[in-house]
Amino acid sequence: QVQLVESGGGLVQAGGSLRLSCAASGGIFSIIDMGWYRQAPGKERELVARITTGGSTNYADSVKGRFTISGDNAKNTVYLQMNSLKPEDTAVYFCHAHINVDVAGRPYEYSYWGQGTQVTVSS
Numbered sequence: 001q002v003q004l005v006e007s008g009g010g011l012v013q014a015g016g017s018l019r020l021s022c023a024a025s026g027g028i029f030s031i032i033d034m035g036w037y038r039q040a041p042g043k044e045r046e047l048v049a050r051i052t053t054g055g056s057t058n059y060a061d062s063v064k065g066r067f068t069i070s071g072d073n074a075k076n077t078v079y080l081q082m083n084s085l086k087p088e089d090t091a092v093y094f095c096h097a098h099i100n101v102d103v104a105g106r107p108y109e110y111s112y113w114g115q116g117t118q119v120t121v122s123s
Contacts, residue, residue, distance in 0.1 A: 004095045009117030020080040022095030029107045032098040034078040038091035085121045092116040
């Protein structure tokens with residue numbers, strides 16, 4: 001059973017930095033891509049950043065130049081370095097992955113979510 005385990009959230013002052021980590025484990029045939037979404041109270045969940053195993057990335061306009069996503073393919077882990085944090089970055093951050101799972105010897109693609117980690121930026 002595939003699991004995504006997140007860590008690194010917390011409380012930080014505006015202008016500060018945090019680093020989120022997400023490790024995928026269990027029954028993985030191959031990983032297609034991993035990324036981070038966030039959801040603030042009363043708002044829809046939105047994409048923050050995404051990275052493929054080939055290293056291609058995309059970012060939400062609101063975080064470009066401040067956040068950096070990176071991955072360690074050997075560890076099935078993705079990181080989100082968040083700098084120059086703003087109060088509007090406050091949200092629950094969710095790790096997400098598209099993963100091929102071995103089913104009877106064949107890969108099938110599934111979508112997985114982590115449990116979420118709270119990031120709070122105080123002004």
